[in-house]
Amino acid sequence: xxxxxxxxxxxxxxxxxxxxxxxxxxxxxxxxxxxxxxxxxxxxxxxxxxxxxxxxxxxxxxxxxxxxxxxxxxxxxxxxxxxxxxxxxxxxxxxxxxxxxxxxxxxxxxxxxxxxxxxxxxxxxxxxxxxxxxxxxxxxxxxxxxxxxxxxxxxxxxxxxxxxxxxxxxxxxxxxxxxxxxxxxxxxxxxxxxxxxxxxxxxxxxxxxxxxxxxxxxxxxxxxxxxxxxxxxxxxxxxxxxxxxxxxxxx
Ligand code: ADP
Ligand code: MG
Numbered sequence: 001x002x003x004x005x006x007x008x009x010x011x012x013x014x015x016x017x018x019x020x021x022x023x024x025x026x027x028x029x030x031x032x033x034x035x036x037x038x039x040x041x042x043x044x045x046x047x048x049x050x051x052x053x054x055x056x057x058x059x060x061x062x063x064x065x066x067x068x069x070x071x072x073x074x075x076x077x078x079x080x081x082x083x084x085x086x087x088x089x090x091x092x093x094x095x096x097x098x099x100x101x102x103x104x105x106x107x108x109x110x111x112x113x114x115x116x117x118x119x120x121x122x123x124x125x126x127x128x129x130x131x132x133x134x135x136x137x138x139x140x141x142x143x144x145x146x147x148x149x150x151x152x153x154x155x156x157x158x159x160x161x162x163x164x165x166x167x168x169x170x171x172x173x174x175x176x177x178x179x180x181x182x183x184x185x186x187x188x189x190x191x192x193x194x195x196x197x198x199x200x201x202x203x204x205x206x207x208x209x210x211x212x213x214x215x216x217x218x219x220x221x222x223x224x225x226x227x228x229x230x231x232x233x234x235x236x237x238x239x240x241x242x243x244x245x246x247x248x249x250x251x
Pocket of ligand 2: 043044045
């Protein structure tokens with residue numbers, strides 16, 4: 001098995017506060033690794049360090065066996081790292097299809113140009129359609145982003161992230177603000193996506209985490225207090241005490 005992400009002894013201090021406390025974490029190829037933990041545990045800070053948006057105090061990060069510590073975000077993206085944001089980064093006055101086609105175009109190295117080869121444009125759109133199919137938005141291709149629902153926007157964000165052809169996708173609370181049905185849809189989409197991309201999934205919705213994760217790591221005050229399969233984490237006493245509150249049902 002190939003290790004896509006290898007985080008070793010990562011530390012991040014914010015003037016006195018240890019937001020990342022000696023974190024070790026791996027994501028294997030094809031795996032969905034969930035990262036859970038209470039608010040303020042350091043989940044978003046960890047993602048920011050993986051993307052190169054925030055510089056770690058110490059430690060190291062390898063992507064597919066290559067150290068990326070000295071690379072800026074754009075170079076990490078070219079090596080196969082992608083993330084989704086909690087705040088939407090879509091073009092509201094363009095169609096669903098155009099938003100993905102533009103992301104494909106940016107990835108494939110074309111800059112925005114007034115003149116474009118028709119054949120290029122067709123291949124961009126074909127690839128964009130294929131990605132929309134994966135996230136279940138094919139029937140909404142021609143709709144303007146401003147007219148689609150919150151849940152559909154979240155699906156579209158995944159499509160835009162997939163357009164960069166990532167090897168590892170970092171998802172920061174993809175279910176946030178979604179209703180029950182929309183969450184269900186998101187779980188289905190992430191299941192379909194797992195065949196093409198490994199994922200580090202930060203999520204509070206435990207139903208979704210248990211449905212999707214191959215492994216779960218639990219972060220509390222910047223430290224990984226437990227890491228294991230769904231079954232192992234459900235039965236871990238330290239997790240129940242520190243995170244879920246002793247006696248809380250974990251399902
Ligand atoms: P989570 O995503 O798990 O809710 P965060 O990573 O956002 O947690 O935050 C972890 C801790 O680091 C919190 O105590 C937060 O207040 C602190 N923190 C995050 N970003 C900064 C920053 N830029 N400067 C100082 N403290 C920060
Ligand atoms: Mg967060």
